[in-house]
Amino acid sequence: MSTIRITDQNGVSHILDAVEGWRVMEIIRDHGFEIGICGGACACATCHVEVADEWVSKLHPANDDEEAMLDSVPILSGGSRLSCQIIFTPELEGLEVKLVANG
Numbered sequence: 161m162s163t164i165r166i167t168d169q170n171g172v173s174h175i176l177d178a179v180e181g182w183r184v185m186e187i188i189r190d191h192g193f194e195i196g197i198c199g200g201a202c203a204c205a206t207c208h209v210e211v212a213d214e215w216v217s218k219l220h221p222a223n224d225d226e227e228a229m230l231d232s233v234p235i236l237s238g239g240s241r242l243s244c245q246i247i248f249t250p251e252l253e254g255l256e257v258k259l260v261a262n263g
């Protein structure tokens with residue numbers, strides 16, 4: 161079974177079952193975390209995550225729409241991504257991200 165590892169806003173680590181073809185946002189939301197208000201339309205940034213350094217270069221680059229939405233979040237890091245724009249594939253087995261408090 162595929163998994164990803166997330167760290168929540170309280171610093172607690174979780175290993176989540178991951179489904180190929182799902183958006184990483186959907187995987188996280190399916191486990192009860194309150195993210196992804198716009199449903200993946202790249203219009204809310206509630207799915208903002210910090211991708212672990214070792215994973216940043218393994219993801220496809222953000223497109224213009226994602227970059228524009230990321231510009232609206234209060235704090236950006238080098239690993240900032242919108243998890244709704246990352247589709248889980250077998251190559252992302254073990255992906256590590258941290259949920260970002262955007263409030």
Ligand code: FES
Nearest residue numbers: 196198204205244
């Ligand atoms: S779910 Fe809204 S931007 Fe990702």
